[in-house]
Amino acid sequence: MKFTVLRLRIFLWAILALIVLWLFYMAVVPSGKIVYSQNFNNDNFFIQKLTPAERVEEVNSGTQKIIGDPVYFSLRTPRRFNSARVTIEYKNNSSLPIIEVGVLVDRTLWRYETKPIENKIIDQLSMVWDVFKNDGTMLLQKQKKYNDIEEFLNDLPAREEFALYNYDLQKEYLPPGYKPNKKDTKIDYALRGPYQFYTYLKDEKLNFNFTFIDLNVNKDSDPIDVNLYYQNKLIATKHLDDDGVVGEENKISAERSLNFTVDNLPEGVYKVEVKTNDDIISREIKTTQSRLAFINSVRLADENKKNIILFTDSNQISAQTINPAKLQTIYVDEQKLELNETYKQFDLVSNGNTTKKIHLAKDDVMLSGDGVFSFADDEIISPDFKKINTKTSVNGQGINYILAGYQNPQQSSEWKINSAVIDLQNAYREFNKYNFMISVPGLKSADELKGNIEISRIKIELQGTTLLEKIKKIIKF
Missing domain, CATH: 1.20.5 (Single alpha-helices involved in coiled-coils or other helix-helix interfaces)
Structure with missing residues (x-):
């Protein structure tokens, strides 16, 4: 017993x-490796539900339909990892060409790093254009001129002739006939929240003076960081603490200034980032630089400004407001963009390689696009190459070449499968969770004609430091 x-x-x-x-x-x-999978048959502890609820349909027979853009899900992990290979099995029941997946990297700016799952524009062109593939990169040519990608990179065609997708091409940009400014430039249209802009230097110092106010709409701290980037590297930064108002909502602060000056910089394009939240208003920007172009978006604050003129090289232009008093007709050259509903984004496509003039009757509008925005046509600077997006017109924009970090999806009966490798080393992680996004630009839940994206499986393969590697690092210290 x-x-x-x-x-x-x-x-x-x-x-x-x-x-x-x-x-x-x-x-x-x-081992540093682990795999999580969600097949939508049951709740998953690790890969959590797609949200928000209004952008997805109920799970049905082990699949879920995405009906609005974007949707999010959290991945619960026991530790940090270096990379994630995200595989999605899906049906694209829509006319929309692009599906991307990404991870949150900046909670303040709510910025995601995304990678492609599907791009129908490239998929369709790859059936009729000449295609060269090498290690996850594709070169598409309307008429074959280059034998490989290296030859293309060593002898680039004119900027107007080619576009990029998920490919970072570094090429020095020198605007012809540039001369330093002999007088100060002032932008006195108030801007709300974070923004980024390009500027250009040649035999001059970088000099910006910002005037900020804090709306104190929320109780969170509202610090401001102004960052300077050269060739995608952070080279200078300046910080402004919160105004110190605690527990008093909607108490507008006094104006505060931040001077950002850097000497002895080489000639070239620089990116300035104002990193903050929506409580902060940039009431004025003064600079000695002659080129200043806001990247992809500009949000005009409510200061009762009238008849505002901007310029853009964007082909896809969007506008939105949350203020009923600011509904209006926006003119893009001779085209009309009717902003007739709050909390809704309205889009306009204006193809071509010329600068467009935008006329707004009122402020408190968010403008966004696939290019840059300036308050004067001679301030435009656009060092970025053309990008393939949902509204790209290959023929209308005169595109003859496409360089893409992309692989075509695989077809498995009626389902498509594709994977994207995402760097997690700079990803935001809180409460043991990474925050992921599935983006289908243009998919709106209110528009039934746009269709849906049906997901049957999400698999995430994580890779990170092994226990042995971790022990070796500890011993070295």
């Missing part, structure tokens, strides 16, 4: 030990 009890105890302790070891393994992931 005692022997039987002893064997039972040993057996139970062995089971307990195995459970403890399994929990330890799952928590530490000593």
Whole structure:
């Protein structure tokens, strides 16, 4: 009897030990690799539900339809990882060409780094254009001129002739006939929240003076960081603390200034980032630079300004307001963009390679596009190459070449499958969760004609530091 009890105890302790070891393994992931999968048949502890609810339909027979853009899901992990390979099995039941997946990298700016899952524009062109593929990169040519990607990179065609997709091409940009400014430039249209802009320097110092106010709409701290980038590297930064108003909502602060000056910089394009939240208004920007172009968007604050003129090289232009008093007709050259509803984005496509003039009757409008925006036509600077997006007209924009970091989806019966590798080293992680996004630009839940994206499976393969590598690092310290 005692022997039987002893064997039972040993057996139970062995089971307990195995459970403890399994929990330890799952928590530490000593191999540095682990895979999570969601097939929508049951709730998943690791890959959580797609949200918000109004942009997805109920799960049906192990699939879920996305009806609005974007949707989000959290990935619960026991530790940090270096990269994630995200595989999605899906049907694109829509006319929209692009599906992307990404991870949150900046919570303040709510910015996601995205990678492609599907691009129908490239998929369709790859059936009729000349295609060269090498290690995840594709070169598409309307008429074959280059034998490989290296030859293309060494002898680029004119900027107007080619476009990029998910490819970072570094090329020095020198605007012809540039001369430093001999007088100050002032932007006295108030801007709300964060923004980025390009400027250009040649034999001059960088000099910007910002005037800020804090609306104190929310109770959070509202610090401001102004960052300077050259060739995608952060080279200077300046910080302004919160105004110190605590517990008093909607108490507008006094004006505060921040001077941002950097000497001895080489000639070239620079990016300035004002990193803050929507409580902050940039009431005025003064500079000695002659070129200043806001990247992809500009949000005009409510200061009762009238008859505002901007210029853009964007082909796709969008406008939105949350203020009923600011509904209006916006003119883009001779085209009309009717802003007749709050909390809704209205779009306009104006193809061509020329600068367009935008006329707004009122402020408190968010403008966005696939190019840059300036308050004077001679301030435009656009160092970026053309990008393939949902509204790209290859023929209308005279595109003869496309360089893309992209692989075509695989077809499995009626389902498509594709994967994207996402860098997690700079990803935002809180409460043991990474925040992911699936984006289908142009998909709106209120527009039934746009269709849906049906998902049957999401698989995430994580890779990170092994336990042995971690121990070696600790020993070195």
